[in-house]
Amino acid sequence: MDNKSLSHTRWKCQYHIVFIPKYRKKVLYGKVREDVREIISILCKYKSVEIIAGAVCIDHVHLSVAIPPKLSVSDFMGYLKGKSTLMLYDRHPELQSKWDKAFWARGYYVETIGNITDAAVQKYINEQAEESRREDSSSTAL
Structure with missing residues (x-):
């Protein structure tokens, strides 16, 4: 298992996240693309978020990340x-609009990434419940 752990928790929380610049402007190329990649990497390290995969496209960013629970x-x-907006404006002040301080659009897309199906989870839960019932009935038989 490639689970991570905190002091009393084992976890594997992976997400696919997509977000875009405001108005889906095609500004993520050249030096800006390199800087966005570096800034995202730095900020993820600060929060102990592991980047599994990522892509900075010309008008959106894809991230596959493991976020601690x-x-x-x-x-x-x-x-x-x-x-990232603040850090990007420090490096590229020409991107900042005097009327609008936001670089990224308000929303984002997120989905969980897992390697088991709903059916497998249901089967596991049912097996655990059955095992618990067996243990309960054997302890009352004593």
């Missing part, structure tokens, strides 16, 4: 988009 996806995305 103590950090919600929503909190992480707020942090990532907010801080």
Whole structure:
């Protein structure tokens, strides 16, 4: 198993996230693309988020990440988009609009990534419940 662990928790929380620049502007190329890649990497390290895979396309970003369970996806995305905007404007002030401070669009797409099916989870839960019933009936027989 390639689960990670915290002090009392084993976890494997992987997500596929897609987000875009405001108005889906085609600005993520050249030096800006390199800087976005570097900034996202730095910010993920600060929050102990592992980047499994990623792609900075000309008008959107794809990330496959493992986010610790103590950090919600929503909190992480707020942090990532907010801080990356500030860092990007420091490096590329020409991208900043005097009327609108946001670089990224408001929303994002997220889906969980798993290697088991719903049926497998249901089967596991049913097996655990059955095992618990057997243990319970054997302990009352004593």
